[in-house]
Amino acid sequence: xxxxxxxxxxxxxxxxxxIDPPPxxxxxxxxxxxxxxxxxxxxxxxxxxxxxxPALATEAVMQPLRRFPLDAAILFSDILVVPDALxxxxxxxxxxxxxxxxLIEEExxxxxxxxxxxxxxxxxxxxxxxxKSAIPNDIALIGFCGGPWTVATYMLQGQGGEKERARRAxxxxxxxxxxxxxxxxxxxxxxxxxxxxxxxxxLQIFESWSEGLSPAQFQRVxxxxxxxxxxxxxxxxxxxPIIGFPRGSGAQxxxxxxxxxxxxxxxxTQTPAAAAIAAAPKGMPLQGNLxxxxxxxxxxxxxxxxxxxxxxxxxxxxxxxxxHGITPDxxxxxxxxLIQVVKGGV
Ligand code: CP3
Numbered sequence: 633x634x635x636x637x638x639x640x641x642x643x644x645x646x647x648x649x650x651i652d653p654p655p656x657x658x659x660x661x662x663x664x665x666x667x668x669x670x671x672x673x674x675x676x677x678x679x680x681x682x683x684x685x686p687a688l689a690t691e692a693v694m695q696p697l698r699r700f701p702l703d704a705a706i707l708f709s710d711i712l713v714v715p716d717a718l719x720x721x722x723x724x725x726x727x728x729x730x731x732x733x734x735l736i737e738e739e740x741x742x743x744x745x746x747x748x749x750x751x752x753x754x755x756x757x758x759x760x761x762x763x764k765s766a767i768p769n770d771i772a773l774i775g776f777c778g779g780p781w782t783v784a785t786y787m788l789q790g791q792g793g794e795k796e797r798a799r800r801a802x803x804x805x806x807x808x809x810x811x812x813x814x815x816x817x818x819x820x821x822x823x824x825x826x827x828x829x830x831x832x833x834x835l836q837i838f839e840s841w842s843e844g845l846s847p848a849q850f851q852r853v854x855x856x857x858x859x860x861x862x863x864x865x866x867x868x869x870x871x872x873p874i875i876g877f878p879r880g881s882g883a884q885x886x887x888x889x890x891x892x893x894x895x896x897x898x899x900x901t902q903t904p905a906a907a908a909i910a911a912a913p914k915g916m917p918l919q920g921n922l923x924x925x926x927x928x929x930x931x932x933x934x935x936x937x938x939x940x941x942x943x944x945x946x947x948x949x950x951x952x953x954x955x956h957g958i959t960p961d962x963x964x965x966x967x968x969x970l971i972q973v974v975k976g977g978v
Contacts, residue, residue, distance in 0.1 A: 640772040642704045645917050645949045646834055646873035646896055654942065654950040655703035656974045657774070658967070660957035661696040662708050666964055668695050679724045680716060683709045689759040690766055697767065699964060700971045704772045705763060707827065709756055711778025711838055714819055715787050717749035734790030736801050741808055746819050753823060757830040764831030775832030777824055779839030779878070780816040780857035787812065795841055802849055813857045821864035828870050836875040836898065837861070840956075842888075843880025850884045855891050862893035875919055879956060886911030901955025905944030918948055921955035922970075928959060930966035938973045 641655035663669055672691055676682035683689060692708040712730050716722040720743065723731050735741050764773055777783075785798040788809075802809050824835050842854055862874060877898030878888045889897050889912040899908045899920030908918055926937040941952065952974045958967070 638769065640703060640770050640833065642772040642774075642951060643833060643873070645951050646875070648915055648917060648949055650947075650949045653974055653976045654945070654952045656952035656971060657702050657704035657706065658696075658958050658970075659706075659954055661700075661702060661706065662692045663958065664960035665958055665962045665967070666695055666699075679710070680713070680722060683713060684755040686755055686759040686762050689756075690762040693763050694766060696967075697771065700968060701975065702771070702971065704774050705767050706774040706836070707756070707760055707763065707776060707832065709759070709776070711776070711783055711840075712786060713753060713756060714749075714777060714783050714816065714823060717744075717752045717823075718746075718815065718819060719744035719749075720787055729792055730786060732786055732790045734797075735788050735812070736797055737790075741812060743815055746815070746822055749819055750822055750826060753826070756823075757826050760827050760830035760832055772833045773831060774834055774836055774875075775824055775827030776836045776838060777820045779837050779842070779854065779876075780813045780820060780861060781853040782839050782841045783816055783820070784809070784812055784853070785841050792841075795844055799845065799849065802853060809853070813853065814860075817857050817860045817864060821861055821868060824865055825868040825870050828872055832872065834873045834875065834895075835865075835870075836877060837894070839876065839878040839881075841880070842878040842884070843882070845884075847884065850881070850887075854878060854881070854884070855888060858888070858892040858894070866893075873917075875917075875951075877919075889913060889916060896949075896951070898953070899955065903955075905941070909945075909948055915949070917951065918945060919951040919953045920945075921953070924954045924956050924959050924962065927954070927962040927966050927970060930963065930969065934966055934970060935973050938970055942974065 641651050645651055645655055689708040693705050712722045720732055725731055785795050788798040788801050873895035875896045875898055876894030879900040881888055896917035897912050899918055901921055901923045922941050926934045
């Protein structure tokens, strides 16, 4: 095997090469659709404690890799370890989702400093080291963080759902929101740099709540902070590729792709491949965008939908993935079938 062939396919595509069949990984590939994950999850009462256990996090990463011939592993953690590290308590309500104490109800917004935050996240970097030595060399390891705005929405409102209260804060307390985003940019840059130091081969920024913003707000809370985050990472000496995933950005996708400095673009479910290709700079690697619901339904519908995605991105450097995370009601059998279809085995 030549040295070139030893470079993981995912990294080759991230450097602009087109590969057939495309490399594949699945957002949230470790998780509740796997019975062995549900079993493992019972070993820790709180989800964050699970994330902060290097042994459990490593095992969660390995589970999907044992079942499916995936081209990448993603660190098992959560985007909300960042506010937790900044001293904003985070907890998960069973069947509902994450909770924080909402900043919008507080007069003065206070956070612990970034260096202290990084110390709290030491178990995450230990997990990255363990995962890196546990996976084969031809599988790329992806580190990640939430986009500054997505993390800010949870901190502002204390939960997900409608983002109206977070968006109101951008109008009502602009200076406070800017300061919050600055803190998140610095914390996220240091957090990602530490993951790369521990062994991550590339990075993804999950900007899951890019939707519903006016163009001016999109510029202020998404493009500006993401651009700073990428710049800060490069200043810190991080050279690895960065996938930006601005879910729901719609007509702002092109501006995000051109202005933030990300290497590659994650495409969400609703965006037509042709629109993404036209919006992105020529030759930019694109990742996506099978409807997660197809993995729940399975059968012919899944196969057809998967082939449509492959066909739609056939002329650009493409990483096969979903348009959002796999859901707990998807089945391991459907996942196996999907990977087979992508790999061209059927
Ligand atoms: O992709 C992977 O396999 C890596 C692990 C990962 C998790 N969360 C594990 C997790 C990643 C990359 C994330 C990112 C994340 N977390 C995002 C961005 C991606 C997206 O889906 O939009 C967001 C918005 C969060 C915040 C968060 N954490 C939510 C909304 C939830 C779901 C709450 C629920 O109960 O449905 C979580 C919890 C969470 N993060 C779970 C997992 C496997 C499920 C909780 C559990 O297993 O008990």
